[in-house]
Amino acid sequence: xxxxxxxxxxxxxxxxxxxxxxxxxxxxxxxxxxxxxxxxxxxxxxxxxxxxxxxxxxxxxxxxxxxxxxxxxxxxxxxxxxxxxxxxxxxxxxxxxxxxxxxxxxxxxxxxxxxxxxxxxxxxxxxxxxxxxxxxxxxxxxxxxxxxxxxxxxxxxxxxxxxxxxxxxxxxxxxxxx
Amino acid sequence: xxxxxxxxxxxxxxxxxxxxxxxxxxxxxxxxxxxxxxxxxxxxxxxxxxxxxxxxxxxxxxxxxxxxxxxxxxxxxxxxxxxxxxxxxxxxxxxxxxxxxxxxxxxxxxxxxxxxxxxxxxxxxxxxxxxxxxxxxxxxxxxxxxxxxxxxxxxxxxxxxxxxxxxxxxxxxxxxxxxxxxxxxxxxxxxxxxxxxxxxxxxxxxxxxxxxxxxxxxxxxxxxxxxxxxxxxxxxxxxxxxxxxxxxxxxxxxxxxxxxxxxxxxxxxxxxxxxxxxxxxxxxxxxxxxxxxxxxxxxxxxxxxxxxxxxxxxxxxxxxxxxxxxxxxxxxxxxxxxxxxxxxxxxxxxxxxxx
Numbered sequence: 291x292x293x294x295x296x297x298x299x300x301x302x303x304x305x306x307x308x309x310x311x312x313x314x315x316x317x318x319x320x321x322x323x324x325x326x327x328x329x330x331x332x333x334x335x336x337x338x339x340x341x342x343x344x345x346x347x348x349x350x351x352x353x354x355x356x357x358x359x360x361x362x363x364x365x366x367x368x369x370x371x372x373x374x375x376x377x378x379x380x381x382x383x384x385x386x387x388x389x390x391x392x393x394x395x396x397x398x399x400x401x402x403x404x405x406x407x408x409x410x411x412x413x414x415x416x417x418x419x420x421x422x423x424x425x426x427x428x429x430x431x432x433x434x435x436x437x438x439x440x441x442x443x444x445x446x447x448x449x450x451x452x453x454x455x456x457x458x459x460x461x462x463x464x465x466x467x468x
Numbered sequence: 469x470x471x472x473x474x475x476x477x478x479x480x481x482x483x484x485x486x487x488x489x490x491x492x493x494x495x496x497x498x499x500x501x502x503x504x505x506x507x508x509x510x511x512x513x514x515x516x517x518x519x520x521x522x523x524x525x526x527x528x529x530x531x532x533x534x535x536x537x538x539x540x541x542x543x544x545x546x547x548x549x550x551x552x553x554x555x556x557x558x559x560x561x562x563x564x565x566x567x568x569x570x571x572x573x574x575x576x577x578x579x580x581x582x583x584x585x586x587x588x589x590x591x592x593x594x595x596x597x598x599x600x601x602x603x604x605x606x607x608x609x610x611x612x613x614x615x616x617x618x619x620x621x622x623x624x625x626x627x628x629x630x631x632x633x634x635x636x637x638x639x640x641x642x643x644x645x646x647x648x649x650x651x652x653x654x655x656x657x658x659x660x661x662x663x664x665x666x667x668x669x670x671x672x673x674x675x676x677x678x679x680x681x682x683x684x685x686x687x688x689x690x691x692x693x694x695x696x697x698x699x700x701x702x703x704x705x706x707x708x709x710x711x712x713x714x715x716x717x718x719x720x721x722x723x724x725x726x727x728x729x730x731x732x733x734x735x736x737x738x739x740x741x742x743x744x745x746x747x748x749x750x751x752x753x754x755x756x757x758x759x760x761x762x763x764x765x766x767x768x769x770x771x772x773x774x775x776x777x778x779x780x781x782x783x784x785x786x787x788x789x790x791x792x793x794x795x796x797x798x799x800x801x802x803x804x805x806x807x808x809x810x811x812x813x814x815x816x817x818x819x820x821x822x823x
Contacts, residue, residue, distance in 0.1 A: 359574040359575055359576065360575055361575075361576070361602065361780075361781070362754060362780060362781045362782050362787075364522070364547075364728065364751060364752065364754040364780055365522045365727065365728050365751070365752060365754075367522065367726050380621055383521075383618075385521070385522050385547045386547075386575070386780070387547065387548075387575065387579075387602045387603055387780050388520065388546065388547040388548030388549075388602070388603045388614075388615065388616035388617065388780065389546075389547055389575045389579070389616070389617045389618065389619075390521055390522075390545075390546060390547045390617070390618040390619065391575070391618075391619045392619045392620075392621070410752065410753065411753060412728075412752070412753070412754075413753060413754075413782050413784075416782075454573070460573075
């Protein structure tokens with residue numbers, strides 16, 4: 291799958307003309323690792339947020355791993371547009387079950403767009419975490435390049451997810467033993 | 469080397485909602501800020517009622533009745549629904565790093581492993597309980613404890629539990645604003661079938677202190693640690709005062725409007741199995757609570773299983789059906805099938821009213 295995506299990218303098919311084409315393209319660029327999709331063109335932080343970088347605009351959401359772990363998302367508490375956020379700062383809260391998780395900003399900058407559809411349909415994060423379930427857009431500051439270096443990207447993604455899954459499996463085994 | 473965890477214990481003094489919740493928030497803050505060892509807070513509240521962080525307090529409670537009866541109300545910083553607290557309900561707050569060894573990884577497993585600590589504690593007292601996904605502890609299908617959590621800054625976690633040693637069901641029916649209470653005269657018996665307490669299970673007037681000791685011991689065994697009885701240090705005292713003043717005493721916090729829209733509805737359907745009544749509370753597009761009642765044949769355990777499968781999940785028809793099918797087995801409700809039950813729930817959803 292990774293090679294397919296690279297073929298598409300190298301053959302200049304990365305710019306989709308409409309939503310349907312974009313959806314089709316996304317099917318190719320999903321790297322599936324043990325049942326979790328982790329598109330390899332995205333950047334990730336250790337708090338299960340992803341970032342899609344287009345120039346200085348950074349779209350942010352929660353990973354498929356997060357939504358599968360969390361279960362149905364019930365409510366999302368978002369910052370306001372024009373709020374300034376810092377990389378690593380909690381800039382929103384997401385409630386699933388009876389747990390409130392943090393949305394941790396992957397980069398610093400100004401929040402310029404919020405996905406208002408999530409207000410009535412927070413389950414979009416479950417249904418389409420990398421598409422309609424996007425959460426907000428940050429207009430990144432001057433340190434974007436350096437900050438992206440702090441995130442997990444490309445070849446490091448499978449290793450990161452494998453580590454997360456391995457840890458989860460070990461804990462599950464311990465619990466079953468108990 | 470065996471690690472010592474800190475223990476804050478308030479067994480002789482009943483805490484106000486503001487103080488108890490402020491101490492709990494400080495636990496997670498101190499773990500994050502000072503890389504502190506985990507801190508457990510065991511205590512009891514004054515008679516009070518506490519809603520979840522993103523719950524509509526005005527829809528959940530009869531606030532006038534609370535004021536008339538002198539019942540404090542407040543909002544906690546963890547998720548979930550309404551809990552009634554008091555001298556005979558154990559409150560537990562735990563501040564711990566999410567990657568602490570033995571805690572589990574991921575939300576589901578963290579809940580499961582902390583629930584296991586409580587299951588072991590109850591076993592020491594002679595009560596066989598089990599974790600009922602997603603967030604409850606039950607004894608024979610009746611809820612005895614509720615769990616909730618919130619991730620805090622710096623990978624720390626605040627975990628909350630309320631455990632029923634004894635419980636005033638009449639108080640619950642007086643101050644809670646559920647569809648069942650509002651629109652039906654069956655509230656008392658319905659809650660009585662769904663809740664239980666340690667005293668009811670043990671048929672014994674067990675002391676709250678005994679329960680606290682069992683919980684302490686169970687934590688020590690599960691994590692291989694010892695507790696050091698402690699009290700907040702000066703930095704923590706300041707944080708507690710800050711949270712009490714700037715959070716739990718403020719109208720903006722208690723009556724926060726950051727929550728999904730609350731609605732409720734009733735679905736009454738005549739089926740082959742008999743009359744089926746669904747009492748539904750919705751939070752936005754999710755089911756916050758539902759009760760399945762009627763004159764059909766079933767068991768408390770099976771009804772609890774069905775109700776739990778749907779709580780805090782999407783209220784869309786296909787999701788409801790999917791969740792029911794995942795737990796359904798033949799004759800769970802004698803003579804009824806998943807499509808009929810789904811239809812009754814959808815009827816309750818259609819008949820919803822805004823609170």
